[in-house]
Amino acid sequence: MERTLLPGKPYPLGATSSPQGTNFALYSENATAVKVCFFDESGKQVDCIALKERTAFVWHGMVRHIKPGQRYGFRVDGPWEPEKGLRFNASKLLVDPYAKALAGEVDWKAPIFPYDIESGDDTKKCGKDSADGVPKSIVIDSTFDWGNDCPPQTPIADSIIYEMHVRGFSKNNPEVPENLRGTYAGLAHDASIGYLKKLGITAVELLPVHHFIDEGDLIDKGLRDYWGYNTLGYFAPMSRYSSSGDDGEQVLEFKQMVKRLHQEGIEVILDVVYNHTCEGNEKGPMLSMKGVDNTTYYRTLQDNPRYYMDYTGTGNTLNAYNPQVLKLIMDSLRYWVSEMHVDGFRFDLASTLARELHDVNKLGAFFDTIHQDPTLADVKLIAEPWDVGDGGYQVGNFPVLWGEWNGKYRDTVRRFWKGDSGQLSEFAYRLTGSSDLYQGDGRTPAASINFITAHDGFTLCDLVSYNEKHNEANGDNNQDGANDNDSWNMGAEGPTDDANINNLRERQTRNFLATLMLSQGVPMLAGGDEFSRSQRGNNNCYCQDNELTWYDWKLDDSRKRLLEFTAKLIALRKEHPNLHRRRFFQDRQIRGSVVRDVAWYGTDGNELSDETWGEGWNRSLAVMLNGKTLGVMDEDGHQVFDDSFLIIVNAADQGVEYMLPEPPNGVPWKQVLDTENIDDPFSEAEVAEKVIVGGRAVRVYSDCGEHVGQAEKHRPAKTL
Template sequence: MSRTVLPGVPYPLGATSSSRGTNFAVYSENATGLSVCFFDEEDKQTDCIELKERTAFVWHGLVKGIKPGQRYGYRVEGPWEPEKGLRFNSAKLLCDPYAKALTGEVDWKAPIFPYDVISGDDLKKDDQDSAAGVPKSVVIDPKFDWGDDCPPQTLLADSVIYEVNVRGFSKQNPMVEEKLRGTYAALASEASINYFKMLGVTAVELLPVHHFIDEGHLIDRGLRDYWGYNTLSYFAPMSRYSSSGDTGGQVREFKEMVKSLHAAGIEVILDVVYNHTCEGNRLGPSLSMKGIDNTTYYRQVVDNPRYYMDYTGTGNTLNVMHPQVLMLVMDSLRYWVTEMHVDGFRFDLAATLARDQDGVSKLSSFFNVIHQDPILQSVKLIAEPWDVGEGGYQVGNFPVLWAEWNGRYRDTVRRFWKGDEGLLSDFAYRITGSSDLYQQDGRRPYASINFVTAHDGFTLTDLVSFNGKHNEANGDNNTDGADNNDSWNMGAEGPTDDAGINELRERQVRNFLATLVLSQGVPMICGGDEVGRSQRGNNNGYCQDNEITWYDWKLDPPRKRLMDFTTKLIQLRKNHPNLRRRKFFQDRTIRGSVVRDIAWFNSNGEEFHEEDWGAGWQRSLGFMLNGNTLGVTDEDGVPLKDNSFLFMVNAAADGVEFTLPPPPGDTPWHQVLDTQNVDDPFAESDIGDKVILGGRSFRVFCDGRPKLQ
């Protein structure tokens, strides 16, 4: 078929349809030729057209007659010099880095590798056509009726984040129509939205939805990628999560999901993976950027560019120092905000994005560009502040606009409730917003994204049920996944019929959730923890797209009690600004403070002394938050006030008698919460001057009756 090709324009990059046809534009500095090839619905190549125009390293052309729904890919000519990092091979069909949709799966048995796989020599070129084994890019129609879509724009300080996998959340939910389960449409269903609203979360943080692929070794084991940290396209929504087809339908369905969640007041945050791609190291496949211009898009070892720099543990690292790659990341972020209406991003291994030639830097181009971007300034930016490279652990070191997953919070809270010694001081910092990490650089308590569990690691139920990981189903002889989990099984490994152990496990889960939701900072709940989700001791469920990771919605009485408990906790937090402060405590350090907005007490009702903080055996304490000293005003400029709260925590096995300190006002203390109460932890009661704080329990008191509705 003969098609007319006009010069077109170099920007925007990718495929842009119009009444005249479709403009194609792709960046490659070192290519000597570039063609766009078209495929029919049977995946047969129907035409291949050379793009002869080249402007500022962008190859471009407008192909007349090409409409939305058309499948395509690129073939790129250039030098085959792997020892110099150049891996051009026009026999390999390549996905458009700017494709807005992809269709099809990777076939690992097809010749998708640019080198001779049989010999394993990555210097020897392979000339077999890979088209049959590569997903095809799809020209989309971007039109969508957003109507009166209005992002909730919840303040980060007021947020409660729910980390969730699109597929696993609804795959076994009987309240969702069966054909929709595991899809964007299911997440937007009435049943799902009603659940999120009932629970009280303000945002769903979706595990990666950028189009990703299954690794070959997983397919060989009968497994596939569940988490999604194996990105092929930074613009295309994952087609596997679509119920409406993979030739553009996934784009519309994603937008419908966002629109529905917004209408319910729920924000959408994406977990994004701009640190690496699915193309692996020198022995990986050629699916997109590796074949388009390897030395532009990936970081090579400086004195031996045959090899890749790997700060991610996946084989490659995206070369964000290059202006074009930085532009790719920024274009992707802006696209998801402006065209897909998402409300924020959680950046996987974000320390990698901050690396320049000298290491991790707050002054890297990545941060500078984001900080001046008017679109991205208005969305939530959350860093996973570490990578696997030297100096990669950067908790507390990100710039002022950023919040961070607080790994120190997770580790300290786990160890404290397990009963480890010498943690009182660190525990105090964590539950009051981690001022030691975020106060001195212009940030507020909500810079700390607090979490006890996340997708990576044990679920909360497994954290209190297993001493060790049980990842045998992954096929790596239980060698994968973290070995140090700060977990404790309470006396039995895994499920047990021992009533005493089960009661203690339930209480510990309540302790963890109460600590998480009532800490200063922003709580992030790992989806399913609120209903006792278990992965059978698997702490690395990345490849378990099955019942091991899917949420089980058959709620027995203990799991139903846990869901109700979590719902009331979140409601308590939302109703009381004293539990989600926007400022640190008078900008003073915690220890030794004489400011009356916070005070710390021992079991005698006396304020903590320095020796109390340093007592390694000490596992209990009380602290008071004064509701009259929030330091903020309402919309009319009137100083905001709230109830005062008294917290008592005891991680020791035995109970402790506590003398209650006097409340800051004239209203006596009133019990709000006791995690030792199995049947009704929120039972209200008046109290005397002394109380018994049970072993491994958490009690909360309020000067007056709390707002739980």
């Protein structure tokens, strides 16, 4: 069929289908020619048309008779001057940076490198056609019946975030049909959603689902990328997670998943990687933006543009300082909110996006643009507040409206329960919302995304089972992954038959989970930690798409106990606004003050002195949270009240006797949680004036004592 080319429009960028055909638009400042090439399902090129129109650096044209489902790619010509950062090579097929779906895998044996790979000289141009080794972009039909889809919009302060992997979560679940396991449809299945609801999750945070590729060296080792931090397309859902494959139906399946989760009150947060792409440095492949316009899309060295700035440890850094690249990022974010209905984003290595000339700038263009965008006004924005460059560690320094992965929370809580000395004061700040990090700039405790484990590092089970990493399966001689994990194996490396060690590990796991759910801020639970998922000591499973990372749903008695414990903890937290306050305690520092809404006590029942805070040997304390001082109103203008809580933590090996302080409201304390009690940790009990809190245990008392399920007596806090 003859392809008729019309002028078309420069916007929107990418491929836009209509009854007349498909409009193609590609931004390239330095190109001299652009062609759009079409392929059949076998990968054979069937046509190639030059785009004649160029408007404000956008090459565009409307091609008649091109319908949804058509596979395509770009060929971009221009100067080959690597010393200036210009690496145009029309023999290389390029993925559309705005492609909404992709088909096919990268073939590393194909000539996908723009230079002579045999000599290794990146300044020597390679003229071989790469089309057979490059994924093809797909024209999609964007129509979808969202019906009455209504995002839950759970206030961030009330959120329980569950970090999970789409594939790993359901891949081994026998309750999910085999053909749906490990897919978007598998996550949307009744068995998956029923589990998340029973656990009490309000939001799933999905490891990257933007289309990514496997590195060639992993394929050579018989491995492949599992985490997904190797992005090729910022608009395309990963086809590997689609039960229908890579025929373009992955877009529909993703939308169906989001719609189904929303129907059950669960939000969808995406882990996004706008700091770098899969194209690597000057020795990397040419798959998309490197060939479209290298110096526009990537940050190159000012004094030698042949080479790349690398704030990410991956070889390149996306040039978010460039207005067009910032537009691409914003267009991508808006697309996932407007067209795919996601509810928020966790930004990988977010400090990189805030770098302008070099330094991280929280008043920079990236933040200004996001804060002014009405499409993003109601979505959750979470930063991983660091990168690998100088000055990249920015915990506590992101602007208002942003939450942060609180790395200091993770490190402090691990060290405290491991028994490290001198952690008491730091632990107190983390338990009460990290006011030292977030209080002074208009933010609330919800700015602190609290986590103890995440995809990167040990699982919670491994944190209490291994002193050292065991990453041999990754094929790098155990040289990869972090060496300092603040872990403790309790006396045996890995699994053991020692009952005492296993009991202690189980108790320590409950201590970590209790700390996470009783802390002010927003808890993020790493998927599988609620039933003691293990990766056998591997703390860098980025390349383990197998049984090592897939959730094991065969639960023995101890794992079932932990799952039940976690669900009850989450329910306890959700029922009590006193455990997830919207404001910091009195807007004052913890130490050295007598406050009416929070107080810290020693074993004698008296408030801790400055001297006691400084005692490095001390590994135990009590904190009282007064439920009558929340300082918020409900929708009817009434003050919100809640139970008061007394939380005692003891990281020492031996039990500690406590004289309980007087309840703040004159109602006797009742015990509502004891992590030392393996059989029934939530059993309620009357208490005497003195109690003995066991070694390595958490004890919680309430001035009401009524158990989970009595939420109706608490007036819900107003959404602020």
